[in-house]
Amino acid sequence: MPPAPVPHVVGEALADIARREGIRNPKYHVDLGSGLADGFTSTVYRAVITDEDAPEGSGAPLSLMCKTTQNEAAVGHMFARESCMYATVLPAFEEAGRLRPPLPWPRPYRVALAEPSAPLVVLQDLRPGGFRMADRRVPLDHEHCRRALTQLARFHGASMALKTLRPDHLQAMHDRLGDPFRDIPQMAAGFAHFVQSVKDAPDMLLDKFPEGSETRGKLKEIFTQCTEDVNRLWKNPDDDAGMGTLHGDCHINNLMFQYDEATGAVAGCRLIDFQLSRSGCTVWDLVSLLLPVTDRATRAAHWQGLLRHYHAELQATLRAAGCRDPDAVYSWDQLTHLLRWAAPYGLVYTPLLLHVLYADEDMAKEIHEDIGAMDKALPKPKDARAAKVHPEVKQRFGDLVQDLVDWGWL
Numbered sequence: 081m082p083p084a085p086v087p088h089v090v091g092e093a094l095a096d097i098a099r100r101e102g103i104r105n106p107k108y109h110v111d112l113g114s115g116l117a118d119g120f121t122s123t124v125y126r127a128v129i130t131d132e133d134a135p136e137g138s139g140a141p142l143s144l145m146c147k148t149t150q151n152e153a154a155v156g157h158m159f160a161r162e163s164c165m166y167a168t169v170l171p172a173f174e175e176a177g178r179l180r181p182p183l184p185w186p187r188p189y190r191v192a193l194a195e196p197s198a199p200l201v202v203l204q205d206l207r208p209g210g211f212r213m214a215d216r217r218v219p220l221d222h223e224h225c226r227r228a229l230t231q232l233a234r235f236h237g238a239s240m241a242l243k244t245l246r247p248d249h250l251q252a253m254h255d256r257l258g259d260p261f262r263d264i265p266q267m268a269a270g271f272a273h274f275v276q277s278v279k280d281a282p283d284m285l286l287d288k289f290p291e292g293s294e295t296r297g298k299l300k301e302i303f304t305q306c307t308e309d310v311n312r313l314w315k316n317p318d319d320d321a322g323m324g325t326l327h328g329d330c331h332i333n334n335l336m337f338q339y340d341e342a343t344g345a346v347a348g349c350r351l352i353d354f355q356l357s358r359s360g361c362t363v364w365d366l367v368s369l370l371l372p373v374t375d376r377a378t379r380a381a382h383w384q385g386l387l388r389h390y391h392a393e394l395q396a397t398l399r400a401a402g403c404r405d406p407d408a409v410y411s412w413d414q415l416t417h418l419l420r421w422a423a424p425y426g427l428v429y430t431p432l433l434l435h436v437l438y439a440d441e442d443m444a445k446e447i448h449e450d451i452g453a454m455d456k457a458l459p460k461p462k463d464a465r466a467a468k469v470h471p472e473v474k475q476r477f478g479d480l481v482q483d484l485v486d487w488g489w490l
């Protein structure tokens with residue numbers, strides 16, 4: 081067993097994995113793999129298991145990422161959902177979409193809840209393959225976006241293929257996943273609490289969009305609507321277009337990118353953290369990925385090209401799965417219509433996410449405290465701490481508003 085202070089549930093899982101992988105005399109090296117601002121629901125340990133009895137040079141060490149939490153009451157259901165995704169949903173997507181490696185997600189090693197008080201997910205550690213997190217404060221450039229959209233399109237396309245070809249099977253998995261914002265009172269109230277923290281975000285743009293201007297009026301209306309009813313931030317369209325399985329939390333902190341060792345160029349991407357996955361309109365993943373974490377220059381040069389690439393990859397997945405008419409499942413016109421419909425609400429998500437991405441240590445502690453308090457009492461909107469205005473957040477938020485105005489989307 082790995083030595084303390086590694087949590088018992090992590091050590092137990094690593095010992096079990098070593099046995100199942102045929103490692104006879106395991107040696108464990110475990111490090112804390114996440115910082116305070118890297119994630120707000122999980123503690124990550126990175127483990128390397130070597131076989132002391134193996135001949136020198138006979139095999140690579142087994143590198144793993146172990147996610148657990150000390151606050152099961154508040155976020156244990158997220159681990160149950162992610163376990164369901166890795167154990168049941170993603171394998172079904174791989175089969176239905178006839179997906180070939182590299183898959184859009186890391187390989188799971190242990191995904192069941194080990195015990196009620198200690199949720200755990202153990203995955204392949206992607207770092208030995210040249211993967212790492214991108215700098216969360218740096219906007220994603222064209223190539224990063226393209227790599228992320230490739231894998232997101234394959235994920236969405238496989239879910240839509242299953243919905244088209246085996247709808248009852250997908251529905252059964254969606255029923256098992258549930259909807260955290262519908263089923264878990266703490267989640268709905270907690271998210272509403274955080275949205276309240278950016279209710280005055282339009283005020284940071286008063287110098288650009290002053291009181292009395294049309295854009296100022298529209299911003300106030302959108303932020304008021306969403307702070308009064310957060311369901312607007314993930315509602316489904318009136319028809320069935322774009323419906324499938326949502327990643328549910330698709331942004332820069334939940335992506336890992338692979339980099340070429342020699343050139344440093346981005347060479348691949350994986351989606352991680354499926355803790356909020358659920359049935360829904362897939363356009364919301366596009367909104368959360370493309371709007372908050374790109375800058376104006378990238379959108380000006382590559383917006384249409386990135387969307388075309390995403391749609392082409394999605395339709396290629398549908399075709400590979402056996403859907404003869406991908407346009408009947410999700411056409412280009414449906415995609416662009418949905419994106420235009422959802423984008424104004426993405427304006428609310430933008431300062432909310434950027435507030436987290438630019439969090440300093442004190443701010444990160446506040447966010448952890450707010451999440452940790454959810455198991456004790458439902459948070460009240462009036463108790464929400466106002467998001468601090470960071471100059472770069474103001475710039476990026478203002479640029480996005482201006483883009484939506486210029487496109488006629490606001």
